[in-house]
Amino acid sequence: DIQMTQSPSSLSASVGDRVTITCRASQSISNYLNWYQQKPGKAPNLLIYAASSLQSGVPSRFSGSGSGTDFTLTISSLQPEDFATYYCQQTYSTPTFGQGTKLEIK
Amino acid sequence: QVQLVQSGAEVKKPGASVKVSCKASTYTFTTYTMHWVRQAPGQRLEWMGWINAGNGYTKYSQKFQGRVTITRDTSASTAYMELSSLRSEDTAVYYCARGVIAAGGNFWFDPWGQGALVTVSS
Numbered sequence: 001d002i003q004m005t006q007s008p009s010s011l012s013a014s015v016g017d018r019v020t021i022t023c024r025a026s027q028s029i030s031n032y033l034n035w036y037q038q039k040p041g042k043a044p045n046l047l048i049y050a051a052s053s054l055q056s057g058v059p060s061r062f063s064g065s066g067s068g069t070d071f072t073l074t075i076s077s078l079q080p081e082d083f084a085t086y087y088c089q090q091t092y093s094t095p096t097f098g099q100g101t102k103l104e105i106k
Numbered sequence: 107q108v109q110l111v112q113s114g115a116e117v118k119k120p121g122a123s124v125k126v127s128c129k130a131s132t133y134t135f136t137t138y139t140m141h142w143v144r145q146a147p148g149q150r151l152e153w154m155g156w157i158n159a160g161n162g163y164t165k166y167s168q169k170f171q172g173r174v175t176i177t178r179d180t181s182a183s184t185a186y187m188e189l190s191s192l193r194s195e196d197t198a199v200y201y202c203a204r205g206v207i208a209a210g211g212n213f214w215f216d217p218w219g220q221g222a223l224v225t226v227s228s
Contacts, residue, residue: 031212043201043217043218044203044218046216049208049212049214050208050212055216087150087151089151091213094153094167095141095153096153097151097152097153098150
């Protein structure tokens with residue numbers, strides 16, 4: 001299976017900050033990379049698909065980039081509702097997820 | 107809007123089986139795939155398998171091969187995931203998620219069901 005590694009595993013930030021989360025694949029996955037947001041006790045919610053496409057209804061402060069093995073999720077200006085855990089997922093082969101990045105309020 | 111509603115929480119003894127349902131609404135059930143993902147406490151999301159809701163084709167993670175069975179009832183727009191020979195390590199929240207496939211073969215999960223907690227305890 002393709003291993004997905006996110007960094008950092010946790011992050012403290014303030015409202016209004018610009019935040020970047022990185023996801024690295026153990027082999028090239030082209031753009032078969034998706035990002036999800038999960039809040040405590042809730043199901044994951046799709047934010048970005050195919051590395052850089054914004055899911056309908058997701059605020060434009062979220063953006064994704066990358067190809068091959070290295071990808072990033074950027075939140076341009078953190079809002080209170082953005083404090084959550086973020087997961088990357090590859091679907092190039094048997095789907096696998098990163099370990100998650102917990103975004104906390106500073 | 108598109109919605110997936112799962113069955114409720116279950117408590118099972120080691121060695122038993124559990125069957126979780128996932129009812130889809132507001133889209134044509136047979137034109138999408140349905141995936142199952144689990145999340146053990148404090149762990150990352152773990153993909154278990156998927157079913158083509160149209161033709162019933164299934165594919166399972168090697169980790170669960172032989173213990174998991176995914177089926178569907180097209181008349182009820184419902185998918186099912188059954189996991190057998192349960193052990194304590196199977197305690198987790200089990201999610202269904204609709205698979206959306208792009209023209210090039212890329213795919214993603216949207217939406218997800220609300221999750222069903224399965225607790226395995228003697």
